Amino acid sequence: MPTTPSSSWVNDIAVTPELREVLARTGVVKLEGVLRPEALAFLHELCATEGPAEVMATTREGGERKVMTSRAANVGNKHPGIAQIVRSPQFLRIIADLVPEPLLFAKGMVFELTPGDTGYQWHFGVKAFQFIQPTDLAYSLWIPLHEVGPRTGGGVAYVPADIWSGRERIKLVAHQLAKLAAAAPSEASKLVDAMAAEYSLSFVSAYERELLHTARIEPSFVPGDALLFSRWVWHCSSSFLSNPADDPQLRRVAYTMRFVDARARMSRTFIHDLNFYYELRKQGGQTSSGGRRGGPRPFAELADGELLSRSSDCLPVF
Numbered sequence: 001m002p003t004t005p006s007s008s009w010v011n012d013i014a015v016t017p018e019l020r021e022v023l024a025r026t027g028v029v030k031l032e033g034v035l036r037p038e039a040l041a042f043l044h045e046l047c048a049t050e051g052p053a054e055v056m057a058t059t060r061e062g063g064e065r066k067v068m069t070s071r072a073a074n075v076g077n078k079h080p081g082i083a084q085i086v087r088s089p090q091f092l093r094i095i096a097d098l099v100p101e102p103l104l105f106a107k108g109m110v111f112e113l114t115p116g117d118t119g120y121q122w123h124f125g126v127k128a129f130q131f132i133q134p135t136d137l138a139y140s141l142w143i144p145l146h147e148v149g150p151r152t153g154g155g156v157a158y159v160p161a162d163i164w165s166g167r168e169r170i171k172l173v174a175h176q177l178a179k180l181a182a183a184a185p186s187e188a189s190k191l192v193d194a195m196a197a198e199y200s201l202s203f204v205s206a207y208e209r210e211l212l213h214t215a216r217i218e219p220s221f222v223p224g225d226a227l228l229f230s231r232w233v234w235h236c237s238s239s240f241l242s243n244p245a246d247d248p249q250l251r252r253v254a255y256t257m258r259f260v261d262a263r264a265r266m267s268r269t270f271i272h273d274l275n276f277y278y279e280l281r282k283q284g285g286q287t288s289s290g291g292r293r294g295g296p297r298p299f300a301e302l303a304d305g306e307l308l309s310r311s312s313d314c315l316p317v318f
């Protein structure tokens with residue numbers, strides 16, 4: 001049984017060949033008891049100190065409602081506490097045992113649900129990883145700071161990538177977005193309407209939503225557990241406590257670490273094309289999302305195609 005030095009914030013959990021096989025095949029693994037209480041106390045504090053922004057979505061009735069509070073700018077990249085986690089020998093060993101590619105810690109994000117929040121609908125890593133090339137590999141480590149699961153809601157559900165994945169879809173999305181960005185204004189509005197008829201803002205179609213719902217897996221988590229999943233894994237939030245008697249002060253907070261392949265490159269083109277599409281969708285009175293976010297733009301110093309590892313926002317971990 002491996003022992004963990006008491007100074008470490010990360011438990012020395014075993015990575016079995018089965019766990020490695022599950023990640024390679026499905027793109028997802030739950031890591032049980034990986035973070036120690038000291039790491040969780042630090043993440044609670046970190047998440048409480050960064051400025052939030054509400055993420056809105058259009059309801060069926062055409063109104064707007066809050067679905068989530070999110071902190072999208074880099075949260076914690078330069079904080080020594082994050083380095084204490086991701087550069088601990090235990091964390092490095094666990095990730096190296098699971099993921100063959102060398103990775104960089106690129107971004108930290110905070111997701112907060114209050115009672116009644118639905119969170120995000122089905123999506124995969126298009127927007128979250130818009131800053132790298134569409135086919136570059138990336139992973140998220142989702143760390144809930146509260147107990148969540150099918151009983152309370154507030155967790156995340158996913159579909160294993162060997163059942164359905166976003167790996168090929170991203171190529172189609174990038175192709176359509178590039179076509180849209182190059183189109184004359186009269187042509188662009190027709191293209192946007194065609195795309196909107198095909199799928200939602202998170203690029204999920206109606207048939208797909210049904211498949212994803214049927215195949216969804218929603219694990220239970222206690223503080224210290226985390227979900228590691230690749231960019232191609234479809235996932236969604238599970239609604240948090242919709243009982244009107246629930247205390248409105250209750251919060252479900254999760255911190256997500258975004259890791260990218262150390263060879264990933266900046267994609268100014270994809271950022272431009274994706275945001276151009278979102279703008280056109282909004283102008284057409286379609287569903288809006290994405291929230292009102294401010295703060296410094298990460299990776300501002302990088303040119304299109306430049307290695308992300310050159311950015312001082314990244315923390316090289318492996």
Ligand SMILES: O=C(O)CCC(=O)C(=O)O
Nearest residue numbers: 111119120142237254256
């Ligand atoms: O925290 C949530 O409910 C959603 C998180 C998420 O979608 C992500 O980390 O990619």
